[in-house]
Amino acid sequence: MDLTFSAEEEAFRAEARAWLRAHVPAEPLPSLETEEGFAAHQVWEAELAADRWSVVNWPAAYGGRGAGLVRWLLFEEEYYAAGAPGRVSQNGISLLAPTLFDFGTEEQRARVLPPMASGEVVWAQAWSEPEAGSDLASLTSKAVRTAGGWLLSGQKTWSSRAAFADRAFGLFRSDPDAPRPHQGLTYLMFDLRAPGVTVRPISRLDGRPAFAELFLDEVFVPDEDVIGEPGQGWRIAMSTAGNERGLMLRSPGRFLASADRLRRLWADRGRPEHARDRVADALIGARAYQLFTFAAASRFLEGESIGPESSLNKVFWSEYDIALHETALDLLEADGELADTDWSERYVFSLAGPIYAGTNEIQRDIIAERLLGLPKGRR
Amino acid sequence: MRFLLDAEQRAFAASLDAMLTAADTPSAVRDWSRGEHAGGRALWSRIAEAGVFALAVPEVYEGLGPRPVELAVAFVELGRHAVPGPLVETVTAAALLAGLPDPGPAKRLLPALATGEATATLAWTAPDAPSTPACTAVGAPHSPPPQPYASPPCAPSGGQPYALDGDVATTRLALTPEGLRLSPGHGPVRPSLDPARRLTLLQPGGELLSPDPPTAQALAHARLVTAAQALGVGEALLGKTVAHVRRRTQFGAPIGSFQAVKHRLADARIALEFARPLLFGAALTMAPADVAAAKVIACEAAYATARTALQLHGAIGYTAEYELSLWLTKARALRTAWGSPQACRAEVLDAGRLSGDRRW
Numbered sequence: 071m072d073l074t075f076s077a078e079e080e081a082f083r084a085e086a087r088a089w090l091r092a093h094v095p096a097e098p099l100p101s102l103e104t105e106e107g108f109a110a111h112q113v114w115e116a117e118l119a120a121d122r123w124s125v126v127n128w129p130a131a132y133g134g135r136g137a138g139l140v141r142w143l144l145f146e147e148e149y150y151a152a153g154a155p156g157r158v159s160q161n162g163i164s165l166l167a168p169t170l171f172d173f174g175t176e177e178q179r180a181r182v183l184p185p186m187a188s189g190e191v192v193w194a195q196a197w198s199e200p201e202a203g204s205d206l207a208s209l210t211s212k213a214v215r216t217a218g219g220w221l222l223s224g225q226k227t228w229s230s231r232a233a234f235a236d237r238a239f240g241l242f243r244s245d246p247d248a249p250r251p252h253q254g255l256t257y258l259m260f261d262l263r264a265p266g267v268t269v270r271p272i273s274r275l276d277g278r279p280a281f282a283e284l285f286l287d288e289v290f291v292p293d294e295d296v297i298g299e300p301g302q303g304w305r306i307a308m309s310t311a312g313n314e315r316g317l318m319l320r321s322p323g324r325f326l327a328s329a330d331r332l333r334r335l336w337a338d339r340g341r342p343e344h345a346r347d348r349v350a351d352a353l354i355g356a357r358a359y360q361l362f363t364f365a366a367a368s369r370f371l372e373g374e375s376i377g378p379e380s381s382l383n384k385v386f387w388s389e390y391d392i393a394l395h396e397t398a399l400d401l402l403e404a405d406g407e408l409a410d411t412d413w414s415e416r417y418v419f420s421l422a423g424p425i426y427a428g429t430n431e432i433q434r435d436i437i438a439e440r441l442l443g444l445p446k447g448r449r
Numbered sequence: 450m451r452f453l454l455d456a457e458q459r460a461f462a463a464s465l466d467a468m469l470t471a472a473d474t475p476s477a478v479r480d481w482s483r484g485e486h487a488g489g490r491a492l493w494s495r496i497a498e499a500g501v502f503a504l505a506v507p508e509v510y511e512g513l514g515p516r517p518v519e520l521a522v523a524f525v526e527l528g529r530h531a532v533p534g535p536l537v538e539t540v541t542a543a544a545l546l547a548g549l550p551d552p553g554p555a556k557r558l559l560p561a562l563a564t565g566e567a568t569a570t571l572a573w574t575a576p577d578a579p580s581t582p583a584c585t586a587v588g589a590p591h592s593p594p595p596q597p598y599a600s601p602p603c604a605p606s607g608g609q610p611y612a613l614d615g616d617v618a619t620t621r622l623a624l625t626p627e628g629l630r631l632s633p634g635h636g637p638v639r640p641s642l643d644p645a646r647r648l649t650l651l652q653p654g655g656e657l658l659s660p661d662p663p664t665a666q667a668l669a670h671a672r673l674v675t676a677a678q679a680l681g682v683g684e685a686l687l688g689k690t691v692a693h694v695r696r697r698t699q700f701g702a703p704i705g706s707f708q709a710v711k712h713r714l715a716d717a718r719i720a721l722e723f724a725r726p727l728l729f730g731a732a733l734t735m736a737p738a739d740v741a742a743a744k745v746i747a748c749e750a751a752y753a754t755a756r757t758a759l760q761l762h763g764a765i766g767y768t769a770e771y772e773l774s775l776w777l778t779k780a781r782a783l784r785t786a787w788g789s790p791q792a793c794r795a796e797v798l799d800a801g802r803l804s805g806d807r808r809w
Contacts, residue, residue, distance in 0.1 A: 071451070071452060071453065071454060071455070071458075071518050071729055071732070071733055072450060072451045072452070072733075073450060073452060073730065073733050073734075073804075073805070074450065075450055076450075079450070140450055326805075326806065330806070333801065346794065346795070346798060347790075347791065347794050349798065350745075350794035350795075350797045350798050351794070353742075353797055353798075353802070353803060354727070354742040354745070354746055354794075354797060354803065355723075357727065357730070357739075357742060357803040357804075357805055357806075358723040358724070358726060358727050358742075358746065359723070360805050361452065361726030361727060361729075361730045361805070362722070362723055362726045364450060364452040364726070365452045365453060365725075365726050367450075367452075368450065368451050368452045368453045369453060372453075379722075382718065382719050382722050382723075385715075385716075385719055386719055386723055431708075431712070433715075434711060434712040434715035434716070435708070435711060435712075435715075437715035437718055437719070438705075438711035438712070438714055438715045439711070441718060442687075442691050442711075442714055442715070442718060443691065443695070444691065444694065444695065444703075444705040444706065444710075444711050444714070445695065445702075445703050445705055445706040446706065447702065447706030447707060447708065447711075448706075448708070449708065
């Protein structure tokens, strides 16, 4: 048991801190769920990438620093403590990139990763469909074989960032005759501006177009944009769900910074008694999440896989995030109702946490069945 | 950074678990609750032989410590098996005695605590403890009707702290703002909601061991091992309840296949899994705020698991006879032992930060 960092790790932390102090915009950027804000966040990604801070844990060949998991965690602590902007490329960096590292070809990595790292190409995810949410494997959007590639048709929805993004990745049914729904799915990347794609933005609770519906009508995708073998899409999508991606979707640094902001808000409001326990729980929860992640990272670095335990993680941070922001809005009293504050934007964002990336009900089923060994039953 | 127990620490946990499983600990708990201590004392000797109490005693006093991480490892197992007796108090007494400016009392008392020949209890009066008038005992004849909004409230102990198992402990310590005393004796045993916890008031007076004991250090030890014990209690409750819902069939299916049941157990697992790193993080730093955070979260996780365990066992879980009760009642008692949830949260807020906060 050891929670000390090496001199090299501390030096890395100090370097990140110094860079962020010099570069983080003094004024917050406009919301990334607006056209103007989206563009401003892409400029910020380019600034990060110019000094190799956008994807520190990636190999240098793709724009990273080969920094490894521990340094990535330290970077994230510094990043959010510095009040740096949200990451417009989060979907690509934390969902698509790990899949390409594990299942992509060298050609795909060389083509896709550097412009993702620089923010030049922003990726949206295309998993859910109107009739396939938690039961994702029942999806019906299809990929039909054609000369040199595939034709995609169907409807995807709740596609985060798709209102302004460039490209998307997701699962399509390539073999309608496969014996089980999890079989016959193919993992593909496609251009959101290709002929046959219609993007219809959807306003989330606060009216901002944070996601979109995608209508696909015989959209051509070349073979080079298939990840892994056709028909293996489910296995590919799920295998990265359980490993480091479970760790990297939401870093502890984010919540440590949020808890600190809440503590300051509570102090500024005169340390009201009614919020005392909830503020303490925010501080404690951030530390618990940090230490849980250090333990998981330690195991990962020793070659263990994280597996279904990432479901513990997802339920914890998503519920923690809402509780923290509810406390903040309560502390703000009448001002808690305002829609154009940083706290309210973060609150609205937090509300989606238990729904996306596998609802918390699905996560609890996974915990019960795969970690506790309870029998499968009706959902 | 390597935030994992090493092979030796894991083996230590496994050996304690095996020893306590083989020892028919539940019988010792039942006997202890009735004031029959022979089985519990035998268990105590075996725990001491395994080196548990020595972990709290520095080498100069014939111990192996102080080793808070290993203490936490051990107390998770003691909680898992609901071991009775003043375990936390003995460890806390060791931390207190070892930190006295005058080595005399430590030389005299610590070696026997390390070997298990002596057991200690400790009554701790916080510096800011309110002076509370004693209530008339519940059910006493001719007691006046309770005053629902009387201020200040009364307490059965009159605000005095209880010492756990004062009738068994051979070293009875009273820690007050005036110093640390060796108490001359104890009052009658009062029942706890956890029958295996026997609460006593200590008699005032006795030898003054030190006017200036290391209170904060001792309290950190008490809270750390209470948190560990609670985590073990919670893990045992979860394991027993998972086994029950796999076996118990209703509507033609194991009740553990029902989503309402699964989700309660999943939540229990989440709460326990996030308490564990707080516990071991606190054992590494022993910073009072870190330990307080571990204490409140581990105890709340254990208590929430107890509520789930009771609900999912149904009526059988509500009986004193069924073995589950040994853990159910302990989870409740540990919540307020050595610092209520609100006191622990106040400690965190007063510090304003926990270790791992990069602002410093």
